[in-house]
Amino acid sequence: MVRIAALSDIHGNLPALQEVRKAIDATRPDYVAICGDLAFNGPDPAGAVDLVRELERAGAFVICGNTDLAVADGDFAAAFPWFSDGAPDSYLIAAEWVRDQLGDERVDYLRHLPWERRLRVGDSLVVFCHASPGSLTDGLGADLDPVVTIDRVGRTDASVIVCGHTHMPEVRQIGWRTIVNVGSAGYVFDGDPTASWALIEIDDEKVGIEKVTAEIKRTAYDVMAAANAVSERGLPGDVYRAATIRTGKLVR
Numbered sequence: 001m002v003r004i005a006a007l008s009d010i011h012g013n014l015p016a017l018q019e020v021r022k023a024i025d026a027t028r029p030d031y032v033a034i035c036g037d038l039a040f041n042g043p044d045p046a047g048a049v050d051l052v053r054e055l056e057r058a059g060a061f062v063i064c065g066n067t068d069l070a071v072a073d074g075d076f077a078a079a080f081p082w083f084s085d086g087a088p089d090s091y092l093i094a095a096e097w098v099r100d101q102l103g104d105e106r107v108d109y110l111r112h113l114p115w116e117r118r119l120r121v122g123d124s125l126v127v128f129c130h131a132s133p134g135s136l137t138d139g140l141g142a143d144l145d146p147v148v149t150i151d152r153v154g155r156t157d158a159s160v161i162v163c164g165h166t167h168m169p170e171v172r173q174i175g176w177r178t179i180v181n182v183g184s185a186g187y188v189f190d191g192d193p194t195a196s197w198a199l200i201e202i203d204d205e206k207v208g209i210e211k212v213t214a215e216i217k218r219t220a221y222d223v224m225a226a227a228n229a230v231s232e233r234g235l236p237g238d239v240y241r242a243a244t245i246r247t248g249k250l251v252r
Contacts, residue, residue: 002121002204003027006128006182007197008035008164009065010052012042012098013186013245016195017051019221020185027199031119032058035164035182036065036130038110041241042186043229045071045098049106061128064113065165066136071098072111081137090237097235118158122204124211127158131165139165140179142172153177160200160212167250169196169216173209180214186226186245193248194218 005024010017024032038052039045056062070079074095076087099107115136119126131139133156140152140163153161153174162180168190169183183196190196200214227246230238243251 002031002202003029004031004033004119004126004162004200004202005029005197006033006035006162006180006200007185007195008130008182009037009167009184009187010034010039010042010048011037011067011184011187012039012045012048013195013221013226014042014044014047014051015226016186016219016221017048019219020195020197021051021055023217023219024197029199032060033117033119033128033162034060034062035128035162036063036113036136037067037164037184038062038065039098039102040067040071040095041230042245043226043233045101046103046106048186049102049109053109061117061119062113063117063128063130064110064115064136065130067095068110068113069136070095071102072107079137088237090235094235094237097233121202124160124202124204125156125158126160126162126200126202127156128162130163132163133158133161137165139163140181141166141168142170149174153179160202162198162200169198171198171214171216176209178209178212178214183216185219188248189244189250191248192218193223193246194220 132152167184182198185195227242231242
């Protein structure tokens with residue numbers, strides 16, 4: 001039996017990440033994966049990146065998210081392709097603030113993160129990605145057209161796809177594949193203002209989809225402190241970011 005703890009979309013929310021780290025440590029997983037969007041939006045991007053790097057030094061897989069791309073390289077069209085007229089000023093200003101907080105060395109760290117990582121567990125291949133295999137922005141939301149979902153998961157031979165990006169945690173089967181969307185460890189959208197992550201177990205002695213079990217975990221943290229820290233920053237859009245952290249629902 002191999003156990004994998006996976007999280008994503010920390011978004012600079014250090015208090016949330018600290019509590020998730022404690023919860024993960026208590027489960028004693030064999031592997032830890034962090035699926036991107038480390039710094040953008042939250043109150044302490046430098047602290048969040050530093051803790052991610054500490055986890056990486058202990059063996060965690062860490063990959064890039066679309067907002068990491070925006071922060072590191074300022075490529076807003078690639079990071080936010082859904083804005084046909086360009087990213088709003090509130091995004092540009094927030095990204096610049098994050099860059100200033102991180103400093104050159106941490107920004108360079110984001111720039112060199114891989115887009116995907118893979119892990120072989122017996123006969124099972126696991127892919128860790130941000131949105132979907134091969135993409136930082138094409139998510140695997142539950143409301144996606146089934147044909148589009150099948151197309152996106154078909155970009156890999158992996159039987160287990162671990163992702164984030166939508167900030168909506170869920171586990172589901174698509175044929176012989178298991179999709180584990182870990183949600184967000186700091187900026188969740190499903191109405192539960194806690195940090196979400198996932199614990200995945202792979203038993204190679206079993207057959208087919210019975211090999212894989214996955215459970216979404218929820219970890220409480222000081223939501224009001226994190227929301228207030230964002231509000232006090234005073235950047236354009238921070239009132240909405242703080243409300244999102246406070247309520248667990250996307251406010252804009």
